[in-house]
Amino acid sequence: MIEFKQVSKKYPTGQLALYNINLTLEAGEMVFITGHSGAGKSTLLKLVAMLERPSKGEVLIGGRSLSKLGRGQIPNYRRRIGFIFQDPHLLYDRSVFDNIALPLRIAGMGQSETRRRVQAALDKVGLTGRETTFPLMLSAGEKQRVGIARAMVNKPTIILADEPTGNLDPELAQDIMFTFAQFNELGATVMIASHDHGLVERMKKRTIVLQKVD
Amino acid sequence: MANPSNKKTAPKRNAASTTNPLSVWWNQQASAIKFSMERLWFNPVSTWITLAAIAIALSLPTSLHLLLKNMQTLTADKREVPTITLFLKQSVAEQQAKDRAELLSEMPEIDNVRVVTREEALADFRKITGFAQTLETLDENPLPHVLILTPRLSLLGDLEMDVEGLSKKLKAFPEVDDVQIDVEWVQRLRGILRIAERIVLVVSILLGLTVLLVVGNTIRLDIENRKEEIRVTQLIGATNAYIRRPFIYNGIWLGLFGGVLSLVIVHVALLFLVEPVTKLANLYGSTFILSGIDVFMTLKILLASSLLGIIGSWLAVGRYLWQSDDAIKD
Known part of the structure; x- marks a missing residue:
């Protein structure tokens, strides 16, 4: 499903972030x-x-x-991906509902279907009943879960999470990892970057360790 | 790449891609319309200031155009119709004058001919105070018969109309002593109006550009305020069209409502003018009525202002998207 072939990445600043990565992920796999x-x-x-x-x-x-994807095809490709950031990048002038509904609105989904999907996503991340709340009134963990719900709501085939539990207490972190495992059960390919070794080990999934390049 | 042989299958792609594209299109439009409207209410003060700026910029060319239109109807006023006066020779008898009038009225340039006999002219003069005594002192009527010709109005609009030629032609008739042409002022006025028309056009273009800049700048500021939002939506797969859409609607609303407001301004100004203008017209014995904006012109103004709004916002968003094309990294 996802394949890296001799990938190197050097930033314009001169920093070498990745060197000669070869990696293959099967469809429906979950890796850390x-x-x-x-x-x-x-x-x-x-x-x-x-x-x-x-x-x-x-x-x-x-x-x-x-690299063969044209500029116009990128948005469509991104819709198949759910990206969860360490900072969830919520829109602070919109309610939880509207934040989660954003990918569906981008896809042009109708009102009733949108409502149903958002409810389902809220239910999965344990935020039922918080639709009308605004992000400023949420705790860090809740914000993160809204970010996850937004990434999930469009049923992406690939889920990417960058330190999704970075700001959360261990119990919540565990919960969220199980949520990802659930999505994986439903068929999504999941890649999670994390430095929480204990948590990663408990999940008993394939783990890829990156060495820092000098 | 082959699917692994487990029970997991890729989840269904987002449902929108399977529903009919027309409803997708409509849902996207509807949410953009709703959202852009909310943005206008969100910041009422700046919205009103922008609308006022647009309205004022639009009301100036509109009122100039109106002024011009009114002046054009003034020159077309039947009562003010310009005339050509033929003074006949003293020796010409009344019947001869009437025959000549008959013939003249058949010329293509002439609409109608009125005969003023010397007796009628004298009677007219008597009515004018002060002349009565003067006329008493004369032995005989010094006035000639006069033919008053009304040229065809359509010809007067034509600047090329050969006034000199017509004058010469009329003068060549044996009965005619002198020709006095009174149409030149109309032609001159129309010439002036034609210049004024050009000026209105130039002013309209300049102020149209102003509207474009006002809308463009407003949208640009809005984009600045919503950079984060745009970036997030790009991250989750928004197309440029999706990002552009609410801003375009925003531009339409600014243009449209600015246009409506400018119509209100012009109407109020007209109401303010109607009374003194009617009074002045009465003093000149004219039935001139100040004409306002008709439905057709209203639609034209609203269409133009909306269009300016669209173009202004399109330019602003286009510029942003062009700049940010590769700058959506986290």
């Missing part, structure tokens, strides 16, 4: 990416989401190289 900060975990995910382009090598999704 660990490593020290600065080892390139985020960069790896960004390459998949086309937020960055590799300096060398190529990333293939479903056998197709991302």
